[in-house]
Amino acid sequence: MNTRAIIGASAFVLASAFAAMPGNAATVSISCGAVGLELELCRTGAEAWAKQTGNSVNIVSTPNSTTERLALYQQLLAAGASDIDVFQIDVIWPGILGTHFIDLAPHSKGAEQAHFSSIVENNTVDGKLLAMPWFTDAGVLYYRSDLLEKYGEKVPATWDELTATAKKIQDGERAAGNDGMWGLVFQGRAYEGLTCDALEWIDSYGGGSIVDSEGKVTVNNANALEALTLASSWIGEIAPEGVLNYAEEEARGVFQSGNAVFMRNWPYAWALGNSEDSPIKGKIGVAALPKGGAEGKNTGTLGGWQLAVSRYSENPEVAADLVMYLTGPEEQRRRAVEGAYNPTIGDLYEDPAVLAANPFFGELYETFTNAVARPSRVTGAKYNQVSNEFWNAVHSSLSGTATPEEALTQLESSLKRMSRRGW
């Protein structure tokens, strides 16, 4: 009892002594995603910075689902909590969370000019650089190169071709004894990921981006309908019904265990699919997502994550230094080589080490730089509601509780209602 009290008391004294210690050594907390290798790369990167600068760093892991992560951040930031200094934020959030972050321009010393200008522009709200680009993302198509070869098929150029190829290989493999084989997996759960996937289908058919840059609701059009009708026909045919509850990692789980021919996912799945313990190591390829018909285009939804410093941080200077380190060219190169996270610095796409690890980075450079953006800038703080309406409409069409026509008509009317007083 006594010993314990003494230990407790001395621990308390020590802790207060450390807390009260003056000087440069500070502790900074950073929130990192935990999808795939994210957490590990974030930890090693942040610890390297800590070693270099003599500060210490806490890693806070956050939910995998973007939607849940946003909810967590909103609660923390609305309460003005100083627990997390550096936030990893999604490309669509500067409009929603912007008021809680500091302007990084005084700390960046112009470093942002080396990054893709579209992302820097996205992260700039009212002239303030609220976040530094960390990695970019665009939806890509993964395929099983061994299976395509076995069945004499080529990488599909259109969604219709993909549907036919997926069906053929799926049926062939099932006849050969693999009952669990499916043609295609993607992110079909009712959450932000479905918005990304569905926007790709619609955009590839030339069906616009839900709300146009003027703020007009454009989603109910013939091209969007064609896209959604095709996608709805997949469920139960080439895509398992469970896809309606899959996020990124669930889809990767099915694909990586060898039970799907195609997968729509972000580039991060490449490094994991080719890791030592992956059953499909060396049997996968990456291509741009198919076009919507002969007149359609290859597209991918712009994703990617940024690092921002909380206004409530007790050490904003130190936190900003960590952000600049992590988003710098050295760290981005390491992340690209080890984890297939797309750099936001254009020069790195010509870097031999990066290209050797990710051959598709060079071929898909156009996809990454011309990705279609979700309408988060024009809808601002309401974006999350727009996206929620959109993913629910798509989800109801996919699950068959509404026809694609009904889903789009209903979506149009609710979006118009929502924007009744402007976005």
Add this chain to the structure above:
Amino acid sequence: MQAANATELTRARVRSAWMFLLPMIVVLALVAGWPLVRTIYFAFTDANLSDIGSYSFIGFANFLEYYEGEWFGLLVDTDWWRAVWNTLWFTVISVSIETVLGLVVALTLNAHFPGRGVLRAAILIPWAIPTIVSAKMWGWMLHDQFGILNDILLSLGLIAKPVAWTASPDTAMWAVIMVDVWKTTPFMALLILAALQILPSDCYEAAKVDGIHPVRVFFRVTLPLIRPALMVAIIFRALDALRIFDLIYVLTSNSRDTMSMSVYARQQLVDFQEVGYGSAAATALFLIIAVLIALTLTFGKVRLGEDVR
């Protein structure tokens, strides 16, 4: 003289009763009363999570508002009414199943057999696991590709292909109900068992002497005697089920097919940052639960003032 003394005594007792109750009332007012008042207050404002400090009063606009020829607000929101319907449906079905199963389990555990103590403790395990943990656990077991449930049913030949339990709109709500039944039947069983154990044995002996069939004894003797306790257990469960959140949120996220009133209110409050509108939904949720409980108490003829026997 005697009467005056009694009044004096009563007054003193009432006073000390209030003294004892006071700390409890203060704590309740702080942790339950204040948040409730605050939520109702916010329901009449346009408060937003991004800047919670500044808001203005907008009257009933969160509930119902006429704007440019169309009605807006919670009361005309089809998503809200779907959430209300989902919640009611979930409550009625899950509480009914839990009551019947709980009764069966309690009657079984009330019998004398070896190992009864161990079994009574074991049956409480699902209730002891935090909901968030059991929901995640069931989420994996119900998974359409790797889930053990599909594996068992497939190998038994009961289904031809894997069922996407939590994804398909036909089965999602049933999956939620199944997990809820698994989790809370022990709670029902425990409350009913407590009631069974204090039943007088003389009625049963009389019934035995008269040679009454056990089924008849159950419906004529046991059920009427445990009815007050059973009603309290049902009301407890119904209150709990009406504000279901965690189980649905973990198993099926924000899907409209299973969205409950609490999930709806949270989505508005947190995901959409609409503190005003979300508070309106929370207030409506509170009112709906209050009305339903009042109705149950009236029609179930339960007098909470009486001791539960």
